[in-house]
Amino acid sequence: MNETMGEETMEKKWTRIYETDEIRVFWDAEACTHASECWKANIKVFDPRRKPWVDLTGAPAKEIARVIDLCPSGALAYEWKS
Ligand code: SF4
Numbered sequence: 001m002n003e004t005m006g007e008e009t010m011e012k013k014w015t016r017i018y019e020t021d022e023i024r025v026f027w028d029a030e031a032c033t034h035a036s037e038c039w040k041a042n043i044k045v046f047d048p049r050r051k052p053w054v055d056l057t058g059a060p061a062k063e064i065a066r067v068i069d070l071c072p073s074g075a076l077a078y079e080w081k082s
Contacts, residue, residue, distance in 0.1 A: 014077075018054045022061040025054060025068065025078045032075035041067040 015029035038046035044058030045067065056064060061080075068076045 016052065016054065018052070018056050019081070020056045020061065022081055023056070023064060023078055024081055025056060025064065025076065027054060028075045031073050033073045035072050037070040037072060038067055038076060041070055 012026075012028065014026040016027045018025045018027075034048075039048060042059055042063065045055055045064055047053055047055070059067075065078055068078050
């Protein structure tokens with residue numbers, strides 16, 4: 001898993017970018033309202049007590065995308081790589 005800081009993607013500054021061969025996941029720390037939907041839905045992937053808090057090996061990419069779609073603030077986003 002790669003982690004990138006402060007990279008500009010999709011015309012927005014993301015705090016972190018995580019990726020596998022299949023999916024690229026973006027997180028905006030400022031937009032995150034800590035509403036907890038993501039870790040309630042999948043604590044293996046999204047665990048705020050862990051560093052880095054996102055672990056894309058914790059679930060299949062489709063499940064990760066499903067959880068990201070639950071994020072109410074837009075702090076999480078993803079794109080498919082292929
Ligand atoms: S669901 Fe979105 S807003 Fe809520 S904690 Fe996760 S990233 Fe932050």
